[in-house]
Amino acid sequence: MRLRKKMSRSMNDFLPKEKSGIKALNGRFIESPNFPFSKISEASRVEKGPGRPPHWEMVFWWTRKPLISARAIIAGSLLPENTDPEQFLSSIGIRSKGTAHRNKPDYNFEGVKLLDPFAGFGSIPLEAMRLGISATAVELLPTAYVFLKAILEYPSKYGSKLVKDVEKWGNWVTEKLREDPLIKELYDEDVAVYIGTWEVKCPNCGKWTPLVGNWWLARVKGKEGYERLAWMEPKKNGDEIAIKVVDLNKELGNEALKKAKVEENKVVVKEKEYRVPESTIEARRELGTCLHCNQPIMQIDPETGRHYTETKNLPEEVKNRLESYVKFALKLYNKSTNYEEVNNLPNWAKEVPARLRLLVKVKRVKSDLKFEPCTEKDQEKLELARQELENLLKQKDPDIPTEGISLYSVRYLFPILYGMTEWYKLFNSRQLLTLVKLVKLIREAGKQIEQEKVREGLNKEEAFKYAEAVATYLSVILCKYIDYDSIVNYWNASLIRAPTMAVRGISMQWNFCDTSPFIQITGSFLQNINNSKDGLLYLISAFGNKYSRGLVLLDDATILNKLSSKEKSSLIVTDPPYYDDVPYAELSDFYYVWLKRALSDVNGMRLVPRFLSEAFFESFENGWVEISTQWEKYALSEVSLNPPRLGFGAKPEDGVQHFQNLLNASFVTMASKLEDYGLLVTYYAHTDPNAWKALLKAGWEAANLRVTNAFPLTTESAQSVVKRGKLSMDTSIVVVWRKGCEGSIEASELYVEMVEKASERARELLDLGIIGRDLIIGTLAAALATATRYREIRVMGKIDTSTLVDKYVYPATYLGLTKAFARKADLKESVKTPEGMFYLIVKSTVAGAKKKILESTDARIFSIGTSLDLNNALRDLRLLKAEEKASGAKVAKAKVLRLLEPTSKEGSKLAEFLEVRGVGATDPRVRCSVDALHLLEYWAVRYSREEFRRKLDELKAKSPLHVEDALSMVRIMARVLPSEDIEKELCNRIVEYLEPAAPRESKLFDKEEK
Known part of the structure; x- marks a missing residue:
């Protein structure tokens, strides 16, 4: 058995100190064309599937970089450029056996300081600490700050005793909740999930009808055929719609289902045909269908209460008043949950025309699920909870999250359009009451933990800090439960329920899941305790006995004022917000309003600071002031392209400029915190030409940094990309930056230099067997490295970044690439025409695919780089064809283009x-x-x-x-x-x-x- 050599490397081992007077800096491995990014991508792909890190299951966060990619980037940034690629891969954990991120790395970079100013869920600082590095993780948003504490600080500080106490007190909270007399009445002991939806009163026949987006309960296919098929069927029962469960496993047996054929809503088994009902709600078309009279439910005039299915010949005055009936009905319902004394109904309405309806209950029977229709008794449980909740709301109980949702966020928070304008309205009465009781129990647990630790001999400060740690994990468990227990999550027929955060925002759903906290099923409070236990065990094992320090700061990346002005880092690795990323401040308020309650105390009818008070309260001379929501406090400081944040009337270009200003400021600040010999490495998951320009404006123009390398990292296998024939350039691009661009150069002279360097790099990559997206990005990196060496590029005066990229960088990249192909064929002359270059590059970089498919963004970059008129190529030359998603020949409408x-x-x-x-x-x-x-x-x-x-x-x-x-x-x-x-x-x-x-x-x- 070959022993692996343990390596303890400090920066002194291979980097000159500034005081030595040596100006020439040694290259790092990450800057070399031999850096094995393709193999790192393959190892990263496993983390998006069955090899997910266990702590990712503790709670959802939007952007989580694969751990092995972070480890590789950090180690590659500290090792010399002549590092052996195969030894490197083995030493970071990419070996023939085991999931890479679980394999312990051989390197130990004790003495190195790493900074991540956009730490997110902590992949980068976590891997830095695993490599023996002192890591500082910075986040602007309190929610992320709390999660980072749980991932980085507490496991390394407290170790394995945390696991026992989180499990102990998690079970204590669960049992106390189970003993609650009212909760006993609200949940059946054997029901794991209640599936429900909205009902509206039909404006045509006046009867209540459920709006169901998907009637499927189970549609699971295995290797031998279908394993599980079940669905709901509505049945008229007088003025009511009853629900029948059709379970083919129960009806026909498991073996019969293996030969079943399913096409959309048609199921054929043994020549018998079944029909799964069609959806009764089309939210995008604002169209419902009544199950009693089969009439469409469309538009209402809120002033008169009149319903319209045809609006062509209506007066403009009436047309302007019309609103979707479903939206209007749900708005009235949500107004009624304010429990105010004022009657919110219009004069013509006798009752609220919307209500929540339970359809089916799901029971866990050994390893299978059993579906049963909900009964009137089940429905009564919601009413029982509503009565108790009404009392709490009238008392202004501070544990009910009545904070407002950001009303300008309709692009990402669709429930706003249905009147769900406060966070508590995203839950039915049972869900909300249960969550409020869990908050109170977690608060009580924190107090009891503190008292217990004092009795065990800890001083008050130590006991308080330890109780804070355990309470934080209990609050994270609560957040995961919230994600699976709202009226905006949904039942998935694959039997893997979709959480509230399953999409890029929070959307309206029409088959929500009301999850019992007590049953061992994905997302339940009890199951989440196990998830946190497994996550903690993984994190504690990851840190091991290595010396490493993790510091989490709540700070603004554009200023970093909590870091000493003299403090600098050897290495900054970070994942800055992208050109069109999700609005984290607004969306993560979904967690924030609950974290604030669970980790704070109550004095009378208001919250007061307790644990992690800096996350939820601002300190002033006269005391603390509660931070209501993240969006109100931090949205304008968050680096994000979100024009509505700027106020009514803000234009898209205003949002772009605001984003650019903040991105510029963050890069300038990062440069000021970087040692002169250090590297800044950024992920960037957007390859739109304008996004690239934004990155260069920030790093090169504003911060005076130069690019030394760039390469793609993807979680999709190269074989999969080729098989589908898509280039998939829209992936994470890793860009390596150094200080030190200086001097000026004429653009024409620079262009010649860039072409030569791009061609040289492309030949190196081709010799290494690099193709496709990796080849293009690698060649582009050489052009960028050449251009950004200079502080100023001139054509009758200094040119801006947009001109540089469009007129020089992209063309030089693609000409260099075609020259490299020509050299490969022993030709002195390369392809010169735009059409020829475009065709050759697409053929060569998507080689092996039966169809060469380009996303519209990739096609734009290719056309800019080769000077091809894309509209002409589609319409007149017919080099490309718009595929299914496209409509017509215009590029703006063509989502996917196929090379002819x-x-x-x-x-x-x-x-x-x-x-x-x-x-x-x-x-x-x-x-x-x-x-x-x-x-x-x-x-x-x-x-x-x-x-x-x-x-x-x-x-x-x-x-x-x-x-x-x-x-x-x-x-x-x-x-x-x-x-x-x-x-x-x-x-x-x-x-x-x-x-x-x-x-x-x-x-x-x-x-x-x-």
């Missing part, structure tokens, strides 16, 4: 292809070099060598530039395309025909050719 290329080597098929492309086979029309290429490929199959060469000479005389470019493409593609690409064979045939004829040819070959 030969799919057969048969002459008749190639002739058809020329017609599709608009070239023609009998009387060809050559408009560009790609037309010439496809025509030559057809001729090579259709004619003999002599006839081919004669036609080639004629075409040369008519279109010399197009033909010259086409022949360059032929020679390059014959060398670089994979063997399975049909066009490689066609190009090889042309190359064969271009060579001098052999002295003798067999009669058989001549005959076959003719």
Whole structure:
């Protein structure tokens, strides 16, 4: 067995100190083309599937970078550039056995300081600490700050005793809740989940009808066929709609289901056909359907109460008043939950025309789930909870989160449109009452833990801090439960329930899950205790016995005023907000309003500071003032592209400028906190051209940093990308920055230099077997590194970043790439025309795929880099075709574009292809070099060598530039395309025909050719 050598490296081992006077800095491994980012991506992919880190299951957060990628980036930033790639991979944990992030790294960089100013869920500082580094994690938002405390500080400080106490006190809270007399009445002991939805009073027939988005209860397919099929069916029962459960496993047996065929809502088993009901709500069209009268539920005039299904001939005055009936009904319901004395109903309404309805209860039976229709008794439990809740609201109980949701966030918080304007309205009465009781129990647990630790001998301060840690985990457990216990989560027929945060925002749902806290099922309070226990065990094991320190700060990345002005870091690695990221401040208030209550105390009818008070209260001379919501306090400070935050009338360009100003400030501040020899490494998960410009404006223009390398990291396998034929450039791009851009250069001179450096880097990458997205980003990095060495780039004066990127960086990148392809084919001249470059690069970088698909963003970047008119390529030249998602030929509407290329080597098929492309086979029309290429490929199959060469000479005389470019493409593609690409064979045939004829040819070959 080979022993791994333990490495303890400090910065002194390989980096010169500034005081030594040495200006030349050693390169790092992450700056080398040999850095094995492709293999790191493959290892990272596992973390998005079955190899997820256990602490990720403690609570949901939007952006969580794979741990092994963070570990690789940190170690690669500290090791010398001549590090052996294979030894590096093994030393960070990417080995033949085990999930990479679970394997302990061999490196120990004691003495190094790392800063992450946008720490999020803590992947980067966690891996820094695992490598023996002192890590400082900064977050602006209190919610993230609390989560970071639980991930970084407490496990390393308290160790394994935390696991026992979190489990002990989590069970104490659960049992105390179970003993509550009212809670006993609200939950059946054997029910895990109640599935419910909204009912509205039909404006046509006046009867109550449920609005159900999906009637499926179970639709699970295994290797041998379907394993579970069940759904709900509505049945008229007088003025009510009853629910019937159709469970085919129970009805037909498990074996019969294996041969079932399911197409959308049709199920066929043993020649018997079943129909799953259609949805009765189409939220996007604002259309409901009544199950009694089958009439559409559409628009209402709130002033008169009149319902309209046709609005064409209505007066404008009436049209302007119309509103979706469903939205209007739900708004009235949500107004009624304010429990005010004032009657909120319009004069024409006798009652609130909406209510919550329970449909089916789900029971856990061993390893299976049993579905039963809900009864009137089940519905009465909601009413019982409502009565108690009404009392608490009238008493202004401070544990009910009555804080307002940010009303401008309708793009991400759709329930606002239905009147859910305060956070407590995202829960039904039973859910809300249960959560309030859990808050009170967690608060009490914190006090008892403190008292217990004092009795055990800890001083008051130590006991308080330890109680704070345990209470924090109990609050995190509560947050996970909240995510699975609202009226805006949904039942998933795969039997993996979808939490509230399952999408990029919080959306309206029409089959919500009311989850029991007591049953061992995903998301329940009891199950979440186990998740936290497993997560804690993983985190404690990760830190091990290594010396490492984790410091979590609640601070603003644009100023970092909680760090000493003299304190600098050897390494800054961070994941700054992206060009169009989610609004974290507004969305994570979903957690914040509950964390604040669970970790604070109560004095009378108001919250007062207790644990982590800096997260929930502001300190003033006269005391503490509660921070109501994150969006009110921090939204304008959060680096985010969100124009509505700026107020009514804010334009998109105002939002862009605000985002840019904050991003600039954060990069300037990071540069000021970086040692002169240090590296700044940023993730950036957006490759839109404007997003790239924003990043360069911040790092290069504002902070005077230069790019030394960039490469993509993805969680999707390269094989999967090729199989689908998508380039998938929209992925995390890692950019490496250093201090020290200086001097100026003329843009024309820089362009020549960038082309040469890009070509040189592309050849290195091609020799390493790098293709596709990785090749493009790697080549782009060389161009950026060249450009950002200079402080100023001039063309009759200094040019801005947008001009630099569009006019010089992208074109230099793609020209360098085509030159590298030409060198690969031993050609002195490369492809020169925009159409030829575009076609060659797409063919070569999405090599091996049957269809070459470009997302619209990728197509834009390609077209900018090759100077191709994308609209012309679609509409006139027909180089591309808009796929299903597109409508028409305009790029703005084309979400996905497919490259038009030969799919057969048969002459008749190639002739058809020329017609599709608009070239023609009998009387060809050559408009560009790609037309010439496809025509030559057809001729090579259709004619003999002599006839081919004669036609080639004629075409040369008519279109010399197009033909010259086409022949360059032929020679390059014959060398670089994979063997399975049909066009490689066609190009090889042309190359064969271009060579001098052999002295003798067999009669058989001549005959076959003719």
